Amino acid sequence: MSTFFTIALALALPADSSEGNWPAFRGGAAAGVAEDKRLPDTWTTSKNVAWQCDIPGRGWSSPIVWGDKVFLTTVTGAGQGGAPKKGLYFGGNQSAPPKDEHQWRVYCLDLQTGKTVWERVVHKGVPLTPLHIKNSYASETPVTDGERVYAYFGNVGLFCLDMNGTEVWHKRWDVYPTAWGWGTAASPVLHKERIYILNDNEKHSFLSALDKKTGKEVWSVDRDEKSNWATPFIWENDQRTEIVTCGAKKVRSYDLDGKLLWELGGMSSIVIPTPLSRHGLLYVSSGYVMAKQQPIFAVKPGAEGDITLKEGETSNRAIAWSVAKAGPYNPSPIIYGDYLYVLYDMGMLSCYDARAGKEIYKRQRLGGNAFTSSPWAYNGKIFCLSEDGDTFVVQAGPKFAVLGKNSLEEMCMATPAIAQGSLLVRTLSKMYRIEGKAATSSR
Numbered sequence: 106m107s108t109f110f111t112i113a114l115a116l117a118l119p120a121d122s123s124e125g126n127w128p129a130f131r132g133g134a135a136a137g138v139a140e141d142k143r144l145p146d147t148w149t150t151s152k153n154v155a156w157q158c159d160i161p162g163r164g165w166s167s168p169i170v171w172g173d174k175v176f177l178t179t180v181t182g183a184g185q186g187g188a189p190k191k192g193l194y195f196g197g198n199q200s201a202p203p204k205d206e207h208q209w210r211v212y213c214l215d216l217q218t219g220k221t222v223w224e225r226v227v228h229k230g231v232p233l234t235p236l237h238i239k240n241s242y243a244s245e246t247p248v249t250d251g252e253r254v255y256a257y258f259g260n261v262g263l264f265c266l267d268m269n270g271t272e273v274w275h276k277r278w279d280v281y282p283t284a285w286g287w288g289t290a291a292s293p294v295l296h297k298e299r300i301y302i303l304n305d306n307e308k309h310s311f312l313s314a315l316d317k318k319t320g321k322e323v324w325s326v327d328r329d330e331k332s333n334w335a336t337p338f339i340w341e342n343d344q345r346t347e348i349v350t351c352g353a354k355k356v357r358s359y360d361l362d363g364k365l366l367w368e369l370g371g372m373s374s375i376v377i378p379t380p381l382s383r384h385g386l387l388y389v390s391s392g393y394v395m396a397k398q399q400p401i402f403a404v405k406p407g408a409e410g411d412i413t414l415k416e417g418e419t420s421n422r423a424i425a426w427s428v429a430k431a432g433p434y435n436p437s438p439i440i441y442g443d444y445l446y447v448l449y450d451m452g453m454l455s456c457y458d459a460r461a462g463k464e465i466y467k468r469q470r471l472g473g474n475a476f477t478s479s480p481w482a483y484n485g486k487i488f489c490l491s492e493d494g495d496t497f498v499v500q501a502g503p504k505f506a507v508l509g510k511n512s513l514e515e516m517c518m519a520t521p522a523i524a525q526g527s528l529l530v531r532t533l534s535k536m537y538r539i540e541g542k543a544a545t546s547s548r
Contacts, residue, residue, distance in 0.1 A: 125525040127170040130246035130292045132523065135338055136381050137439050137481040143526030144483050145541040146498060148511045155527060155538040156219035162210065164243030166292075168531055170524035171249050174222060174268065175214040175538075177531065178256050180242035182207030182232075189239040189533075191492040191516060192475035193394060193434075193450055197238040198285045207232055207242065211256045213270060216525065219538060223270035227256065234260050235286035239477075239518070246292040246336075246520075248300070250317070255300055259289025263302060265320060274320035281306035284332035290377070292336040296346070299323060299361075303350055305333035312337070312350060314363065324363040330354055338380035340387050342406035349387060351376045356389050358408070367423065370413040373398050378437040379479075384460050386425055388445065392432030399432040401447070403462060419462075426462030431455065436489075441482040441501050448480045448489050454499060469505045471497045477518040490517050494532060513537065 131137040145153050162181035169176050183205050190197070209228040214221060232242060247256040253273060257263045262277035283289060283306050294301045300317045304310065310328040315321065328350070335351035340358070347358045347366060353376050356369040373391035380389045385406065392399035404412070408423035419427050436448040445459040452475070453468035473491035480489045486508065487499040494513035500506040519531040528539040 127522040127524040129248040139523040148539045158219040163241045167246040168522045178243040199235045202232040227264040237287040240288040244290040257293040281308045290334040305330045326363045336379045344406045367408040383440040390432035435477045437479040479520045
């Protein structure tokens with residue numbers, strides 16, 4: 106990559122974190138992008154590892170960071186399905202929940218040392234719903250505003266803790282079944298004084314807004330949807346602020362009072378990727394591997410009503426561009442500079458012009474056979490973490506090139522966090538803080 110391209114790219118990118126914090130899934134802007142020359146390009150289980158620590162139980166939530174604290178969730182207890190298999194396959198459904206008591210936990214780690222600052226058990230009990238063997242009872246990423254931490258466990262509740270781990274309030278909902286007993290995954294989102302919970306299930310789907318200080322429900326709207334696993338997105342554009350929710354029937358956008366602004370049909374039958382925004386556009390996608398529809402849509406600000414494309418259309422008054430067969434299944438796309446990158450579960454990467462939708466390069470083979478974590482980017486590179494624990498480092502820009510591979514030698518499905526010159530990667534049993542210079546493990 107040319108020095109000119111790297112410098113130009115860095116200048117064109119906004120910071121995705123506030124003062125080195127990483128407060129939510131994929132960072133403060135839900136984009137997975139940061140810029141810091143200290144960030145690492147290479148690592149192993151020992152090289153460039155500042156610390157690593159064991160995390161009990163199971164959880165595929167991402168870590169989040171505020172100041173000198175790292176927060177994450179996990180659930181301990183036997184009977185969570187045994188060791189999950191890697192890759193896409195049928196037969197991971199489980200007909201009944203485990204019968205023993207589990208504990209739903211929130212952890213706070215010291216960012217500098219990896220030592221546990223505090224841990225809190227927010228709920229104890231026997232799980233009331235089954236789980237896909239690859240899912241966990243702690244797959245929703247918590248969120249923080251630097252004053253409180255909000256940890257949501259689907260079908261258990263939302264728990265608000267202060268920064269010292271003391272519970273401030275909690276909110277519980279009824280228990281609802283998910284399709285095929287797969288379990289839940291959509292993370293909470295925080296905007297100003299409210300926290301938003303999306304729960305699409307087989308019985309009663311809804312979007313709720315809660316007062317973040319008290320947990321009191323401000324409003325809730327029912328949704329004509331069945332099970333989905335996509336985290337909602339707060340879209341702050343030059344016309345208004347919207348809450349964008351993806352669903353198999355429709356993508357729907359609401360205003361901050363819960364009023365429906367617009368809706369868009371044409372998604373896959375299973376929806377997982379989180380929306381994102383860049384270049385004045387909103388990008389939504391879905392790509393279940395068995396579905397006929399695997400779209401990416403780029404939506405303009407100010408849309409109203411039903412903006413679904415008619416047959417044969419790729420754009421309209423509200424949609425800048427679309428590609429019918431380009432959406433990912435599990436990983437969320439990433440936009441870095443002028444390009445949108447799509448990572449596919451089977452280990453392929455494609456690239457599009459983010460403004461116009463033009464294909465820059467077709468699906469290129471990374472290596473590895475299974476990817477669930479969403480890609481991230483910094484310093485002119487795209488990083489793609491496989492379920493094998495291998496991170497493939499890809500040159501950013503219009504030319505595809507794999508620059509290297511970094512291995513942690515254990516299954517990974519959580520998307521890493523980026524904060525204060527380091528990368529925080531969660532594996533099946535551990536948490537790593539990786540820095541851009543050699544470090545000695547302190548744990």
